[in-house]
Amino acid sequence: GAVVSQHPSRVICKSGTSVKIECRSLDFQATTMFWYRQFPKKSLMLMATSNEGSKATYEQGVEKDKFLINHASLTLSTLTVTSAHPEDSSFYICSARDGGVVNNSPLHFGNGTRLTVT
Amino acid sequence: AQTVTQSQPEMSVQEAETVTLSCTYDTSENNYYLFWYKQPPSRQMILVIRQEAYKQQNATENRFSVNFQKAAKSFSLKISDSQLGDTAMYFCIMRRGGGADGLTFGKGTHLIIQP
Numbered sequence: 001g002a003v004v005s006q007h008p009s010r011v012i013c014k015s016g017t018s019v020k021i022e023c024r025s026l027d028f029q030a031t032t033m034f035w036y037r038q039f040p041k042k043s044l045m046l047m048a049t050s051n052e053g054s055k056a057t058y059e060q061g062v063e064k065d066k067f068l069i070n071h072a073s074l075t076l077s078t079l080t081v082t083s084a085h086p087e088d089s090s091f092y093i094c095s096a097r098d099g100g101v102v103n104n105s106p107l108h109f110g111n112g113t114r115l116t117v118t
Numbered sequence: 119a120q121t122v123t124q125s126q127p128e129m130s131v132q133e134a135e136t137v138t139l140s141c142t143y144d145t146s147e148n149n150y151y152l153f154w155y156k157q158p159p160s161r162q163m164i165l166v167i168r169q170e171a172y173k174q175q176n177a178t179e180n181r182f183s184v185n186f187q188k189a190a191k192s193f194s195l196k197i198s199d200s201q202l203g204d205t206a207m208y209f210c211i212m213r214r215g216g217g218a219d220g221l222t223f224g225k226g227t228h229l230i231i232q233p
Contacts, residue, residue, distance in 0.1 A: 034221070038161075041207070041226075041228065042225070042226070043209060043223045043225045043226050044163075044209070044223055046221065091161060093161075093163065107155075107163075107165070107211070107213070107221070109155075111161070111162045112161045112162070112163075114161075
């Protein structure tokens with residue numbers, strides 16, 4: 001079955017540094033990927049939609065300069081948290097859509113990244 | 119605007135019991151897809167079951183089945199013979215069809231299976 005690999009699964013960084021999270025589709029081409037943030041015991045909040053070869057679309061309230069998204073290939077999207085602050089500590093999850101199946105494909109989620117900013 | 123409502127923040131049942139998680143939604147679309155995903159303590163999102171809105175037959179996957187009432191915009195999940203491994207957050211998710219992107223998440227139900 002389709003697999004989405006997200007790396008790293010856990011990262012600790014210092015305030016002011018940048019952290020890059022990768023989301024890879026392993027056996028399908030992902031024309032669209034989504035990045036979410038999840039607070040404890042809460043639902044997933046869509047941050048942005050990443051489209052291969054074009055600029056990401058950010059949800060209202062999400063700082064595009066803070067959360068840089070790059071979807072340079074059909075199998076890789078990256079989320080970079082720039083100048084991280086403790087309030088950026090959270091669980092980040094990506095999902096990918098199989099470009100070969102438009103509507104009825106399930107949502108393929110990565111295993112998530114727990115970011116802790118000290 | 120599309121909404122997905124899960125009215126049960128938390129539920130607890132004994133092992134082997136049957137439990138039903140509720141989900142109602144609102145959309146003006148006629149073509150959409152509904153999913154139930156579970157998120158165990160590992161935080162991995164795992165597909166439980168999915169339903170195409172144009173299909174009248176309720177989806178079933180082993181111990182998991184849905185009661186899809188399109189007119190009532192209801193999409194409940196029934197778990198039969200519940201097991202300890204079913205303990206997780208369960209999210210009801212709606213996805214628009216027609217090639218449009220966009221997902222609407224419910225707030226989740228934390229299901230606890232007691233031994």
